Amino acid sequence: MPKISHKGKKMPESPIRKLVPFAESAKKRGVNVFHLNIGQPDIKTPDIALEAIKNNTIEVLAYSRSEGSDEYRQKLANYYQQHDINVAANEIIITTGGSEALLFAMGSVCDPGDEIIIPEPFYANYNGFSTASGVQIVPVISKIEDNFALPPIEEFEKLISSNTKAILICNPGNPTGYLYSKEEIQKLAEIVKQYDLFLIADEVYREFVYDNVQHQSVLSNFGLEENAIIIDSVSKRYSMCGARIGCLVSKNKDVISTALKFAQARLSPPTFAQIASEAALETPQSYFDEVTVEYKARRDLLISELGTIEGIKVASPKGAFYCVVELPVDNADKFAQWLLEDFNVNNETVMVAPAAGFYSSKGFGTKQIRIAYVLKKEDLIAAVKILKAGITEYNKH
Numbered sequence: 001m002p003k004i005s006h007k008g009k010k011m012p013e014s015p016i017r018k019l020v021p022f023a024e025s026a027k028k029r030g031v032n033v034f035h036l037n038i039g040q041p042d043i044k045t046p047d048i049a050l051e052a053i054k055n056n057t058i059e060v061l062a063y064s065r066s067e068g069s070d071e072y073r074q075k076l077a078n079y080y081q082q083h084d085i086n087v088a089a090n091e092i093i094i095t096t097g098g099s100e101a102l103l104f105a106m107g108s109v110c111d112p113g114d115e116i117i118i119p120e121p122f123y124a125n126y127n128g129f130s131t132a133s134g135v136q137i138v139p140v141i142s143k144i145e146d147n148f149a150l151p152p153i154e155e156f157e158k159l160i161s162s163n164t165k166a167i168l169i170c171n172p173g174n175p176t177g178y179l180y181s182k183e184e185i186q187k188l189a190e191i192v193k194q195y196d197l198f199l200i201a202d203e204v205y206r207e208f209v210y211d212n213v214q215h216q217s218v219l220s221n222f223g224l225e226e227n228a229i230i231i232d233s234v235s236k237r238y239s240m241c242g243a244r245i246g247c248l249v250s251k252n253k254d255v256i257s258t259a260l261k262f263a264q265a266r267l268s269p270p271t272f273a274q275i276a277s278e279a280a281l282e283t284p285q286s287y288f289d290e291v292t293v294e295y296k297a298r299r300d301l302l303i304s305e306l307g308t309i310e311g312i313k314v315a316s317p318k319g320a321f322y323c324v325v326e327l328p329v330d331n332a333d334k335f336a337q338w339l340l341e342d343f344n345v346n347n348e349t350v351m352v353a354p355a356a357g358f359y360s361s362k363g364f365g366t367k368q369i370r371i372a373y374v375l376k377k378e379d380l381i382a383a384v385k386i387l388k389a390g391i392t393e394y395n396k397h
Contacts, residue, residue, distance in 0.1 A: 011132070015354050019353075023340050023351050025340070032347060033350070036351060039322065041239040042239075046238055056272070069094070073094065092248070094246075095263070101232070101246045102125075102129050102231055107258075109165050109200075115136045116130065116135055116136075119141075120141055120361060121142070121324065121368075122139075127360055140155050142178075147178060148176035149184070167188060171185075171205075172317070179213055185222060188218075198229055207237050225251040243276055298321070332356065354369055
């Protein structure tokens with residue numbers, strides 16, 4: 001019988017999506033499932049983006065340029081300049097989602113067997129991207145007790161070897177919601193310059209920051225013109241996850257020219273989705289002001305409600321729309337599946353994302369879950385009540 005590749009066998013399942021069959025089965029039994037497991041915003045996509053598609057008169061849906069359309073990249077450069085990120089259109093490559101941008105970044109700076117240091121827990125698909133690229137993740141552990149702040153820079157330095165090519169951060173963080181301070185980014189800037197490494201920053205949640213704290217981009221005045229690579233996406237910013245448009249941004253000409261070769265190999269990013277994304281750049285600031293107020297209110301409500309559950313630890317996020325919660329259960333994976341298979345309150349249950357899949361270190365996060373607070377407030381209240389009742393019932397067994 002033909003055999004599957006070793007790489008294919010090593011590809012991890014998504015901790016976010018692997019429970020979907022159990023959720024679908026629950027729904028077929030008539031159980032309403034509150035989805036706290038996935039970062040799919042319920043915020044409406046800006047009308048201006050949708051109208052750009054509806055009112056388009058394209059007669060031939062042709063390839064776009066491999067690096068993305070000139071018009072979109074120029075407008076995107078203007079957007080970055082408004083956020084104190086001074087880049088030009090030719091320093092941007094449009095990708096099919098932030099996911100492809102990460103794959104291009106890894107392919108451009110790493111050979112098989114090379115290493116990237118990443119603070120964990122981290123976005124689960126970094127595990128998949130690294131496996132697909134033949135790259136080794138070297139984790140440096142951040143702790144819920146420290147609110148998942150940047151680990152001491154000495155911990156990074158201990159892990160640097162001749163195979164180390166980059167440090168990768170997500171800022172604000174998925175799954176933690178942690179927002180790195182200017183001082184923390186400065187420490188990372190100093191170490192990557194000292195050891196000639198790249199600093200790859202996944203900044204897709206840039207707009208979602210709370211408590212009057214400012215987001216710090218790696219391309220804002222840290223002297224990282226040759227070291228920094230930004231990964232970005234329209235998915236969360238404009239509630240356009242299905243558009244699958246992202247980008248890779250760098251002032252390093254070798255990075256851009258190399259990433260372009262990967263872009264040429266896959267031909268081009270989606271034409272219609274670029275049109276929608278270009279139009280979305282005209283979204284007024286009032287949209288983001290309203291969205292940020294709504295997410296902050298949801299965060300505050302969620303943290304307050306979770307605080308009523310005895311024995312849990314909750315990290316308080318400063319950005320994005322996630323938080324990591326440590327539960328008083330033996331195993332969060334088993335608990336999450338049990339919630340969907342065997343438990344409901346008035347025919348309702350919740351779906352969460354077990355956090356072990358957001359670590360690469362074995363045995364970490366086994367009692368933790370990630371909650372995405374992308375539901376309206378009344379649904380968050382109902383979901384936490386079900387979670388509380390579920391913990392009590394589960395621990396009786």
